[in-house]
Amino acid sequence: EVQLVESGGGLVQPGGSLRLSCAASGFTFGSFAMNWVRQAPGKGLEWVSGISGSGGSTYYADSVEGRFTISRDNSKNTLFLQMNSLRAEDTAVYYCAKLGTPNWNSPLEYWGQGTLVTVSS
């Protein structure tokens, strides 16, 4: 059974940093690209960042480019999102999501329960 468990969310001041983690199990982690998707309170879904299975390719939404860094540790089956220079508009539930196949042209088949990041003074 595929499981994705996010952690690391919390309250942080504007300009601060936070590191999210996503512990994965139930599949061959290094074979699949992984993604972060966020949802601001009462709003829709926004893709944030993606990383290839090897970790060699990373991608970001324009809204977080230069502030967020995605990475992974395939030896520990864990995905990360380092968030710097946080803004109020980064307040959201952050979901870790796995594609249905190793191909990027694939739906987001599995989602974690999410971790809430609140940016406020």
Added chain:
Amino acid sequence: DIVMTQSPDSLAVSLGERATINCKSSQTILYRSNNKSCLAWYQQKPRQPPKLLISWASTRASGVPDRFSGSGSGTDFTLTISSLQAEDVAVYYCQQYYNTPRYTFGQGTKLEI
């Protein structure tokens, strides 16, 4: 980026009746490798993560009841719930996975009884 636009924003349907949600992409999302559209539908209930319902515009995910169906091609797509059940109350999102990995979602449609 490909813009996904859903209609309506909200919808109220009686139990047992049909619900129809539309999704339009700003450009074609046809994947030439399999001649299918890179279009997914998700259901999100309060305080839960999204759940994949439909992929490739019309393929139901494992365990999804057959009252859910997807159709469409090119730039216009539809999610239909043939006979609404109480447990179908949720927000529904369409998503394109053609322009990878810059996935984009529709704004969501809130379905109520």
